[in-house]
Amino acid sequence: MKQSVMTSPGVIEFRDVPLPVPASTEVLIRMKRIGVCGSDIHVYHGKHALTPYPVVQGHEVSGVIEKVGGSVRGLAPGDKVTFQPQVTCGTCYPCRHGAYHICDSLKVMGFQTTGAGSEYFAVDASKVLKLPTRMDLEHGAMIEPAAVAVHALGRAGDVSGMKVLVLGAGPIGNLVAQAAKGLGAAQVMITDVSDFRLGKARECGIDLCVNIGNTDLAAAVKEHFGEAKADLILECVGSPQTISQAVAVARKGTDIIVVGVFGDKPVLDLGTVQDRELRLIGTLMYREPDWKKAIELVESGKIRLAPLITDHFEFADYKKAYEYIEANRERAMKVMIVVEK
Ligand SMILES: NC(=O)c1ccc[n+]([C@@H]2O[C@H](COP(=O)([O-])OP(=O)(O)OC[C@H]3O[C@@H](n4cnc5c(N)ncnc54)[C@H](O)[C@@H]3O)[C@@H](O)[C@H]2O)c1
Ligand SMILES: [Zn+2]
Ligand SMILES: [Zn+2]
Structure with a gap:
């Protein structure tokens, strides 16, 4: 062969x-x-x-x-x-x-x-x-990348009813956003610098798509999610800029799931992480239950x-x-x- x-x-x-x-x-x-x-x-x-x-x-x-x-x-x-x-x-x-x-x-x-x-x-x-x-x-x-998304969301516990902000609309961010909706999130907003990729997110049923190249993230979060901002943020880029954005716009006491893989070590405002009681939570790959859930979400059409x-x-x-x-x-x-x- x-x-x-x-x-x-x-x-x-x-x-x-x-x-x-x-x-x-x-x-x-x-x-x-x-x-x-x-x-x-x-x-x-x-x-x-x-x-x-x-x-x-x-x-x-x-x-x-x-x-x-x-x-x-x-x-x-x-x-x-x-x-x-x-x-x-x-x-x-x-x-x-x-x-x-x-x-x-x-x-x-x-x-x-x-x-x-x-x-x-x-x-x-x-x-x-x-x-x-x-x-x-x-x-x-x-199913593999979809399982990455399911596992990442699982790191936050139950996302049902949450307002979820996803930074990055590559395949992983897109699947995280779709899986969040599929798992019952109340609202999902996704960001990218590419209109093409945001268009794909829209095609997949994500309604709040924000081009961060020409929109202020804090203002967009306030406009769509209100004063209480996001309940959960997932960084799906792996860039110093996006992880810093996540820390800057997070509501006090919330979780930031670090999905992106960082090539360089980012300089991050840990003072804000401390002061606002933010939780930075890592996520790596998946376990078998994540695959089963991913298969279910794809089969039921909740992930396109x-x-x-x-x-x-x-x-x-x-x-x-x-x-x-x-x-x-x-x-x-x-x-x-x-x-x-
Ligand atoms: N944790 C894990 O187990 C796991 C598994 C697979 C992939 N990953 C990582 O997840 C990340 C995303 O994977 P991918 O395949 O979607 O990558 P990708 O490069 O295709 O997507 C990244 C997206 O981020 C966008 N972007 C760049 N700067 C931005 C900014 N300032 N704000 C918003 N968006 C911005 C890009 O336009 C691109 O669409 C990568 O770092 C990858 O290595 C992690
Ligand atoms: Zn892969
Ligand atoms: Zn071992």
């Missing part, structure tokens, strides 16, 4: 490798779709500190089960599936306390271990999630994925996908690699 191997930043080779034989606890998946995300792009540019080369990418994926190992129950050939890409130790403190997503020696497929960028992929059945039979496999490959999928590339054109994203940063929201139609 063909496997795409990134041998060094920007260089992708297609190699012929043996078809994997699933171990007794594994399933063999015939790969269909791979979504490209921001972290993949960092790897492509050699700017992902935690990823050595060569690396096989692919962690936002979907496929159809081809074969199941002898001791696998509840999964069968023909099932549409996706899977959690974390590889965890099972013995560290977080793992022993149900927080495997923040395992002390966390590895992620497509970064520190082999990803699913091949025609077939064998993975432990415990990581696999069955997709509803009617779900488009294209959407199946986006179609507007986010902007482009497609054949498996053999993996590198072209990166070149395209590079040249179309704003318009390329979710680019899909079609491993098999």
Whole structure:
């Protein structure tokens, strides 16, 4: 079978490798779709500190089960599936306390271990999630980022009835905003500097879309949410500017969920965090319940994925996908690699 191997930043080779034989606890998946995300792009540019080369990418994926190992129950050939890409130790403190997503020696497929960028992929059945039979496999490959959004919101507890402010309308901010609505938030406002991306948010049913390039955030918050401002803020950019905005506009005593990944260490007004009793809360990836909730939100139409999928590339054109994203940063929201139609 063909496997795409990134041998060094920007260089992708297609190699012929043996078809994997699933171990007794594994399933063999015939790969269909791979979504490209921001972290993949960092790897492509050699700017992902935690990823050595060569690396096989692919962690936002979907496929159809081809074969199941002898001791696998509840999964069968023909099932549409996706899977959690974390590889965890099972013995560290977080793992022993149900927080495997923040395992002390966390590895992620497509970064520190082999990803699913091949025609077939064998993975432990415990990581696999069955997709509803009617779900488009294209959407199946986006359960991963949707689970990121569900988990991020879960860090704030129950968001129902809340007025939620989401900074950044990239795929992650968009999905956070949609998931917030889907989980019962009363009002959701999203910001970006790109009218194109705000247009996508609107298309996905987010009504309060604010271009922060030409609007004062504090004024917009006051106008839409009133004097009580936002009940919850999620930073989904990873820039010093947006995390500072979050701190500046937060109502006293509220939570700011830090979803964005920061390249540089931002200078932040911690005096305000202290004085206003703000809580800065981190969030990393997801756990299985987040995936199940994400599947439910997509299946019930509360999260719309179609507007986010902007482009497609054949498996053999993996590198072209990166070149395209590079040249179309704003318009390329979710680019899909079609491993098999
Ligand atoms: N915590 C996690 O587990 C997790 C998982 C996946 C991604 N992430 C991170 O989430 C962030 C968002 O991911 P993405 O794929 O949507 O990235 P993205 O780069 O596509 O989107 C970021 C958006 O922020 C917008 N932006 C830039 N400056 C802004 C400003 N001042 N105000 C408002 N918006 C602004 C950009 O126009 C863009 O639309 C990234 O930092 C990514 O690494 C975190
Ligand atoms: Zn990703
Ligand atoms: Zn662990």
